[in-house]
Amino acid sequence: MATRSRRPDRRQEPLSRERIVEAAVELLDSVGESGLTFRALADRLATGPGAIYWHIAGKAELLTAATDAVVAAAVRPAEPGGAPGDGVRTVALGLFDAVEEHPWLAAQLAAQLSRSPWGTVAPRIFESIGREVRALGVPEAGWFTATSALMHYILGSAGQNAANTASAAAPGAGMERAEFLDAVSTAWEGLDPDAYPFTRAVAEQVRGHDDREQFLDGIALVLAGIVALHPPVAQPAVTVVR
Template sequence: MATRARRAERREEPLSRERIVEAAIGILDTVGEAGLTFRVLAERLATGPGAIYWHVSGKDELLGAATEVVVAGTVLGGDAGASPQEATRALALRLFDAIDAHPWIGTQLARSPGQSPMLQVFEQLGRQVQALGVPRPARFTAASALLNYILGVGGQNAANAHGQESEKNRTEFLDTVAATWASLDPEEYAFTRDVAEQLRDHDDRAEFLAGIDLILAGIAASRDERRS
């Protein structure tokens, strides 16, 4: 009876591309890209690798599909009624949080600039740049600056968080680095010594958004200069 019940349960949840991608995301979040193999995925889904290949052709397609699911479902939320600045900040923060939750996402987006997930992100940023009134010749540069900052800082934050694994470890790490900075030669590293305490106490998300605001302010200043 137990065997029949298990078989019936499996029939209720047949193998599908959606289940495969969902399982792949779980593996990627836990062990990263190197740990995602079709053997591991087959074990997770209680099936054979051949059944998976029926739905996806290989690892590259699987990574692309997983990236698209995360981008479409988590990153590209609605910002109805928001100003272009507010919409850009909200989109940037959603990307930052998505990369933090799925550290492999940043690498996948940067690796495939011509694929749908990256194009969706670039399109959304570009539309906000247009809405800010940036002249056409400067739009590519403005949207690219935002995109590169988001992916770079988001990816570095995720790598740091993954390496530290806990808030306690993060605090200890920052304390150590801040102490090192504070002990540097005061003439050779005057600035670095001066900001050592800010490193110790900074909030990653707040600093990330402050950087977005600096870029937006620069875009606005450049736009106004071109108009004058």
């Protein structure tokens, strides 16, 4: 006797925007933006596409919400009582690791920051970094420039690192990270010494370097420049009333 294939059991908890966004992040991580469809999302959530549309108007809104959710988890503040600059490093590494963990994130961040900087993503990142810049004692006149410099360095470096990782892991590349860096270093060493003397001189440093350490060294350089150009102002004393 013929039997009908059973549909996946619907989950008992009510569908919510949070569940939809969580499932969208999982789909983006596994199949990328091209695989994120409302049909695939409905299958994952064991519901109908119409139920998802009740919470999310379309794919653009879904991508924004997924990006914002990942960023919100990444930019948690540092523990209080740390050394000056620890807060900046904590936010920076959170974003760096998030871009590394979610291959789709770098492209979405670039799109969000260029197309809709008035949305939720850009202000969330800027606020997280800006609070740490303010905590350094940077005068208010330097807040925007200092925060912008850090934001561009963090996202640019994280995006380039993610692109390098994806390039090395692409089908047909057949390279581990060490092999990829060795190939770059070897190519630079073979450049014309008259046209590229500096690049040839640092080619060996490319081979085997640690991306996170290099990233944090860059943060240190930017922070040193910020403090040199915008010396911290003394914080007002707190009067304790007894």
